[in-house]
Amino acid sequence: MFEKFQSKYEKDKVKEGAESLSFDLPIKATGLSEFLGNYSGSSFGGLYRVHSVQNIGKWNQVVGKAFPEFKNRIFCFGYDWLGRQFALDRKRIESGEPLILMLEPGTGEVLEIPVNFVQFHEDELVDYANEALAAEFFQEWLAAGNASPKLDQCVGYKKHLFLNGSDTIENLELTDLEVYWDISSQLLEKVRGLPLGTPIKNITIS
Template identity: 35%
Template sequence: MFRRFGAMYPFDGGVVLPPADLKPLKQVPGLAELVTTAAGCTFGDGIFRVFTEDEALRAQRLANAMFPEWAVRIRPIARDWLGRQYALDLHRNAMLILLEPGSGGVYELDGTIPELLDEQMVDDPDTFLAQDLFRAWRSVHPERIPAGMCVGFKVPLFLGGDGTVENLEVIDEEVYWSTHGQLWSKVRDLPPGSMIEGVEIN
């Protein structure tokens, strides 16, 4: 399992730290295999990371704050270089959801963990990992993204920011989710096309 993913996105580093109790995870296709081989590890020059149990709990807290309406149905398992979370959807038989702090979007993915990693991320990396933007970023910033950090949008996409390298910066992942969550909470209910003159962050 995950052979195609591993061939396309080689192991970068990390110490595997699976949760102590694996029994509940075996009910979800591919989850036990993923965390026992990759929890705490990064792949593809930092393009993808599988959460440890502690990281998953922190990710859950960040996601709950920004997307409270999804809190009861998601369980984060991994993230990509943009700080986007991949989470189990408990209301869809543990299919997957993508949570995007940069766009304020929540997207239901049509696939299981094995399908996401070994098919979708390999066959369509631009859609599922923003690989085209990742390569553009790496051409200018070849250094690895430090632990606990992600590459985030300076101006969120939901405030009209561009999806370009010029609008990206390395930022603490928790700070990124927190600040974008505060901004998103102030504009999420506005009608499409509303003019936004000023938004403050506490």
Template identity: 50%
Template sequence: MLEIFGTRFDVTDGIPGSPENAGINVAYLFSRYGGCTFNGGLYRVHSTESFRKASAMVAEAHPEFGFPLIPFAFDWLGRQFVLDLRSGDADPEILLLEPGTGEALEIPRKFSTYHDDELVRDPEPSLCVGFFNEWKIENPTDLAFDQCVGYKVPLFLGGEDSIHNLELSDIEVYWSLMAQLRLATIDLAPGTRISEIEFG
């Protein structure tokens, strides 16, 4: 696991580890690349500290899940890659939690092969590489580990899916705002007009 991934994605921040034994679980991923940023912020693997924060963030935003959410990585849009534990499989598939759309998308790939297969063979569906490159043309500075590029107006409230609706954000602040908006509007009928927004 991670042998091919490590040759195709460049570590641009953080120091990779050297685990003594190979593995196919999250512990191995964290020991190898925990706290590392790839390709200027395109993809990042959680550190121990960011994992704890992300676990709380996704639990707040998605209370409908009846199992612990274990985020292992996140991308430039702040989207969290989480183990899908619903099957009880020792090698689970993956959920992609998107703060800007308020959705949880299923990625039908096993965790053990996800990095060396899906992210290497076709990273576009998971990471929106083309959109990232478009953003980088106007914003060439690499993202800090605690930053993401968030939607000014989330897509679930009618925001445009364009770089003009994006801004640099602190990832914790962004997730907190999106969680409050998602939970406050999730039961509204499509097209419902919102006249006022207050944050607690």
């Protein structure tokens, strides 16, 4: 299993030793235990990263705070260089398998990806890496002389796209992943609380 994924992505960082999965995961998905056992805490060129098993609960809470309507239905297993979180969706089941969500802090949007865990890694990340991970944008970022993010970092928008920021390299910066999500959560809460039609370009957090 995951042969296509392994042939395309070479892991460049992994936690010492194998993850212990002697406990039960709170969600069932084909290949999930095997994948986390092999890749928990790993990075693949900085482009795609896998959460450590111990941190998944924390990230479910972090992401659920930013997107409260998804709070009780997500199992965050991975994230990309832009800090976008990939999660199993407990409310979207097909052939007994939970499907995938991508939750984006920079746009404030949630994208439903109509594939299961195995299909996501064997098809989406292999055949549609640009669509799934913004791979070409990542190469632009690196070509401009910027560093690849570490496991606890991401490349975030200086001005979020939902605040009319530009989707350009110039509007990106290397930042702490958790801090970026916390700031994004606060900004999203403010935007959602505004009356319809309120200008949002000058919104800041205190």
